[in-house]
Amino acid sequence: MRFSRLGLTTLKEVPAEAEIVSHQLMLRAGMIRRLASGLFTWLPLGLRVLRKVETIVREEMDRAGALELLMPAVQPAELWQESGRWDQYGSLLLRMHDRHERPFCFGPTHEEVVTDIARRELKSYRQLPVNFYQIQTKFRDEIRPRFGVMRAREFLMKDAYSFDLDHDGLVASYERMHAAYTAIFERLGLGFRVVDADSGEIGGSRSQEFHVLADSGEDAIAWSDEDDYASNIETAVTLRPDGEPPAPAEELxxxxxxxxxxxxxxxxxxxxxxxxxxxxxxxxxxxxxxxxxxxxxxxxxxxxxxxxxxxxxxxxxxxxxxxxxxxxxxxxxxxxxxxxxxxxxxxxxxxxxxxxxxxxxxxxxxxxxxxxxxxxxxxxDLRNVVAGDPVPGGKGTLSIARGIEVGHIFQLGTKYSEALGATVQDSDGNDVPMHMGCYGIGISRIVGAAIEQGHDENGIIWPAPLAPFDVVIVPINMHRSEAVREAAEALYDELSAAGHEVLLDDRDARPGVKFADAELIGVPHRLVVSDRGLAAGELEYRHRRDAEARMLKREAALDILARG
RNA sequence: CGGGGCAUGGCGCAGCCUGGUAGCGCAUCUGCUUUGGGAGCAGAGGGUCGGCGGUUCGAAUCCGUCUGCCCCGACCA
The missing domain is CATH 3.90.960.10 (YbaK/aminoacyl-tRNA synthetase-associated domain)
Structure with missing residues (x-):
């Protein structure tokens, strides 16, 4: 991609509407633009990153044996009335009517629709287990959308739903998703932690959240420094202390x-x-x-x-x-x-x-x-745990950090399958409700979370798998030096042919402008082509995380890129 | 929804108190110069000052009202 073809305008100044770094940098880098409260357009640069996240999530879901489908975003009210959530869900649910005045909603989640599919398609225990997933736009009419893409009203979510014959099957499906999620966040290159969580409105027995660690996170999570206890602070347990209070020393x-x-x-x-x-x-x-x-x-x-x-x-x-x-x-x-x-x-x-x-x-x-x-x-147990509290399991003390919830997995049980009559025949020929699990990942939120975790005063520092481009070529004086132009173009062709996603900054701009934009956008590898370097057969190389650039022979520089 | 704030070219802001020609920086366009860390000079385009109503000879400015946006709280991927 040539920079001049990117249709991109970066901003030097921080738009007043943005409170947290990820939102500020996404606006400045030209990744998103706000249409209305909680509604964002993903500009080409931002969309490239969103698609990277989406692709990794899809690949790992497929690898875990889940089946992708695509359900309608608009859902009929009657399904929600059947599950009882039409009245429960409240104003988070965006309701609307069609031309016949029939009530609909814009799906905030898809338990009802997927359970409807399951009750029609799944008839026998022999078809189980099944895990359906989709990557789709959700709408939740949040009371207070904020932090840009992190708490938007419209957002991209991967939602998956597992169907099993019994509870043991559900536990196995749940564990498979736990493993798949772990693989996903590791591949994304994010620092994260899995914690026990409250299952909340959705209902069900067991639930865990995946949090990207960041100081700006809206959740507090607590974990043990000695065993594997980890919990959202909402559910982290405090213990009754041993011992007796000291004897009274004062009069009432x-x-x-x-x-x-x-x-x-x-x-x-x-x-x-x-x-x-x-x-x-x-x-x-x-x-x-x-x-x-x-x-x-x-x-x-x-x-x-x-x-x-x-x-x-x-x-x-x-x-x-x-x-x-x-x-x-x-x-x-x-x-x-x-x-x-x-x-x-x-x-x-x-x-x-x-x-x-x-x-x-x-x-x-x-x-x-x-x-x-x-x-x-x-x-x-009435209070929130604090750092230093004893771990419920008995070993060690709790540490507390802030996290951004990017994934949540639940064991739902038979709540929806019973309400909607989603049954299969078991081996004895009895109709039994399927045991369901549901598993969400906030695709668009992950983009914001990655920036919260990776940035400096100059801009975004992407984990390699999320970067919109992996290398940027900055030619110095390309518009005056034919040698630089030829070398830059040749490098661009060669790297592109080798499978790199290359950004060639072909603008007639001063070097400082190009350097600043490359850092703002956060491209991991930077190669500078100049007359000076060409004379010595060298390119200047700098990784986004490096403090200094270094001059390398062309082959040595290409070698670094080839290794990723 | 409760509490607080803001609304002036694409972005950041001044002007409002004390009514009278709409301004600055960045960005954009043209020309010349410049070219290794967000250049300089000269010129240009772009704003019914959030909407509606009122006061006034005259409203960005004063009054009323509506809308939108942001921040604090409950909600969530």
Missing amino acids: RRVDTPGARSIEELCAALDIAPRQALKTLIVRGTEGPVALVLRGDHELNAIKAAKLPGVADPLELAEADDARGAGAEPGFAGPRGLDCPVYYDHATALMSDFVCGANEPGVHLAGVNFGRDLERPETV
């Missing part, structure tokens, strides 16, 4: 704390550390409010809390009046004297001489102790 007393409604304000007012305070949250319950009590420096885990008996799911704070009805004063709530169920987090078990709300405006209690001022509580 009231302290005036006007205006100290948060832990931060309380600690500032009393000059204590957050871990010496108790945080009491009053949330909605199925029968009146429920109190959740945590150590002041810990964060409530809403997913864990919503699963506790008597707590409303999804988790919501109680109205102030409801809280007062249970004896709690919002902003100054504490467990003492409450008239509602109270859940204590494990970590509170070892606290002594702590501070908590007195359930009166402007007043807290200090020197509070369990066993004396409060009943010694049963504790539950």
Whole structure:
């Protein structure tokens, strides 16, 4: 490809709409352009990268024995009514009507459609296992699209669905996908981690997420430094600590704390550390409010809390009046004297001489102790893990990093096959619902994630398998030197013929402009052709990751490229 | 949806407070010079100042309203 034919305009300045590096660089490099919130055009340069990801995913899915098909993006409402999700899915689902006023939606996912195919096509256990997949545009009407292609409303996704006769078969299919995903992310050259995850709305028993590690990631993931435990922080388990709290050293007393409604304000007012305070949250319950009590420096885990008996799911704070009805004063709530169920987090078990709300405006209690001022509580897992927490398996401690969720695999079980009547005959001639798994990869999100992981102040640094071109030829003064032109053209032809994806910067521009664009776009190998080098039979070579360029004999430079 | 902000050529911004000729840098086009890290000079094109309504002799500027976009929260590949 000749640069002059690429139709590309790069930007020196960062468009104001872009918050994170990957979005900024994709705009600056001319990979994408925004059409509306969460909707993007992939320009030729960006599309080349998207296709690379797509190709690798397709090859590995095929290798794992999955069968590619292509389902409609637009789906009839009746299928969603059959599964019960037409009403459940909410406004994430883009709904529409055809000319006959029949309701449809733009598919956010394809469990319903694929299960419909399966119930029509799969009749016998002898046809199983089957894994159908597609690479297709999805639409989810996200409440807040952001970060460019990372959380777009329209995006490219690989979604796969496995069908097995029984649970054991499902587990085997699931393991095959786990292995295929691992192979995919390794081939893509991305640093990633697999973690246990909440199965969420989709339902089912087991689920794991594949995260590309990056500081800008929206998820926090925790893993063990000694065994293979790894989990999204949403589901990472905290343990009940061993031992007893220290004996009380202080008397229970009231302290005036006007205006100290948060832990931060309380600690500032009393000059204590957050871990010496108790945080009491009053949330909605199925029968009146429920109190959740945590150590002041810990964060409530809403997913864990919503699963506790008597707590409303999804988790919501109680109205102030409801809280007062249970004896709690919002902003100054504490467990003492409450008239509602109270859940204590494990970590509170070892606290002594702590501070908590007195359930009166402007007043807290200090020197509070369990066993004396409060009943010694049963504790539950309520909080997010923090770095240094013990690993649930018992060995080592947890580390925490941020990740971008690029893949998610689920064991669905029979939820959809039962709802839609997707059964096969087993060897005894009985109709049994198939056991399903589903497996997603965010193709377009991976492009953004790769940039989050690979960039510097000059632009993108692609992993080799994703680069839009693998080598860029920068001729110096090509438009004045016939020798340079001929050498550059010859090199271009030779490398192209050898199977390289070559970008020839044939623009009549100054070298600095070409260097800057080559680095912005992130082409891994750069060859500079100049009169100076030609006289010595040399080319200048520099890898995108190298600090300095070096002069090499032509053959030596070509040798580097040949080795990839 | 709740809270906050912004909207002026393709991109980044100024002008608005205190109403009166729409401006700067980058990008684009032409010419000349230049040519190893985002060149210089000269010239050119491109904006109904987000839409609608109001106030006024006169609105980018003041008022109202709608829309779009961005940020913080819940959601997700």
